[in-house]
Amino acid sequence: MRRRLDGVLLLDKPAGASSNAVLQAVKRLFGAAKAGHAGTLDPLATGLLPILFGEATKFSQFALDAEKSYVARARLGETTTTGDAEGEVLERRPCRVAAGEIEPALARFRGEIDQVPPMYSALKRGGRPLYALAREGREVPRQARRVHIRELELLAFSGDALELKVVCSKGTYVRTLVEDIGRALGCGAHLGALRRVQAGPFRIDQAVTLDALQAEDVDARDRRLLPVARLLEGMPRVELDPARARCFVQGRAVDGARAPAGPCGVFSEAGELLGLGRALDGGELRPQRLVSFASG
Numbered sequence: 001m002r003r004r005l006d007g008v009l010l011l012d013k014p015a016g017a018s019s020n021a022v023l024q025a026v027k028r029l030f031g032a033a034k035a036g037h038a039g040t041l042d043p044l045a046t047g048l049l050p051i052l053f054g055e056a057t058k059f060s061q062f063a064l065d066a067e068k069s070y071v072a073r074a075r076l077g078e079t080t081t082t083g084d085a086e087g088e089v090l091e092r093r094p095c096r097v098a099a100g101e102i103e104p105a106l107a108r109f110r111g112e113i114d115q116v117p118p119m120y121s122a123l124k125r126g127g128r129p130l131y132a133l134a135r136e137g138r139e140v141p142r143q144a145r146r147v148h149i150r151e152l153e154l155l156a157f158s159g160d161a162l163e164l165k166v167v168c169s170k171g172t173y174v175r176t177l178v179e180d181i182g183r184a185l186g187c188g189a190h191l192g193a194l195r196r197v198q199a200g201p202f203r204i205d206q207a208v209t210l211d212a213l214q215a216e217d218v219d220a221r222d223r224r225l226l227p228v229a230r231l232l233e234g235m236p237r238v239e240l241d242p243a244r245a246r247c248f249v250q251g252r253a254v255d256g257a258r259a260p261a262g263p264c265g266v267f268s269e270a271g272e273l274l275g276l277g278r279a280l281d282g283g284e285l286r287p288q289r290l291v292s293f294a295s296g
Contacts, residue, residue: 002033006054006293007225012207013041013049013196022210026051029213030221038063039199040122042175044084047196048204052231055291059231059276065170066200067150073193074162074178076185081134082120083175084191095160095187102162105184106152109177114144118176147172161192201233228291229273232265238277238285239267248274248287257285 009030013022019040027035036057038050047070050063077095080087117123119134123142133140151167162181166174175191182189197204208224236259244254245268257264259279266277266285275290 001031003031004054005030005032005035005222005225006056006228006291008056008202008228008230009051009053009225010202010207011049011051011213012204012209013046014210015046015193016043018043019049022049023051025210026213036060039068039196041196042084042086042194044086044191045194045196047194048199048202048207049196050199050202053225054228055293056228056231058289058291059228062231062235063200063202068168068170068172068196069151069198070166070168070174071155071195071197072164072166072174072178072191074164074181074189075192076160076162076182076189077187078160078190079179079182079188080190082190083118083173083179085193087120087190091188093187097185097187099157101185102154102157105181106154106164108184109181110149110152112146112148115147115173115176115180116144117142118173118179120175121173145171149177152177162189167198201230227273229265229267232273232276236260236262236264236279237267238264238279239269239271240274240285241269245269245274248277248285249290251287251290253284253286255284257283259285263288 019037023035023037032053034054034057036052038052038060041049052060076097077093079090081090119139120131123130125140148169151165153165155165156163174194178189178191213221238257238259240248247254248266257279261279261281264277264279266274268274273291276288277285278288279285
């Protein structure tokens, strides 16, 4: 029997499994009625995958929109069909990159850049994911998207291998970034390995592996769940007195919000999460999303 759970689990995703397969395994372990994840990782990738249970799924967009940090390993001198190690090799070139050439190449990709999404992605064209078209040998034009690379740091360089730290905005394809860096270095490259180490306020050292989770009993697993309110960290916070809280959880706007205009986390005076609101310039607070466990 499925049970009602509300909270956030920080999982260290293993290599070789899809994000959805890992989600389904975790959902079964917890016996959860409702669960989702915040930010797909390719099967090749490992690292931080927030799993959202129950009411937490209402706020998944904030985790999806959050800045992400990765450690990426690039293989120089080889390009592949998928841009990563899972694809077939398209071309091999001699790798004669000097250490002094790397920093100037990386500098070209810091800040706001335009990035063309790869064909092997879940983006859809005519209702079909691009990766399905790619597997049929088809390539279709893709529109470049603006992304932000806040940090791009060389961690290690040896022969044909680069290790990079990447801190980037949502929608960034690290595979494509690595391919573009390889192109800038004149030898080509593909993504050999990828590990997500941070997503918004969450860090990989807070995460549990799937193997460790499977070895625990129900109570130990449940203690790992973070409160739903953690998804709203960094957002302005509004606390409402009991009368205003009752109005808010009934879906009615309230006056007297002391918050900058825009989205904000709304709580009772006792610290209970009531939901997401939007504060207006005049002090009015309008409900945007409500949590069903809020009592007001």
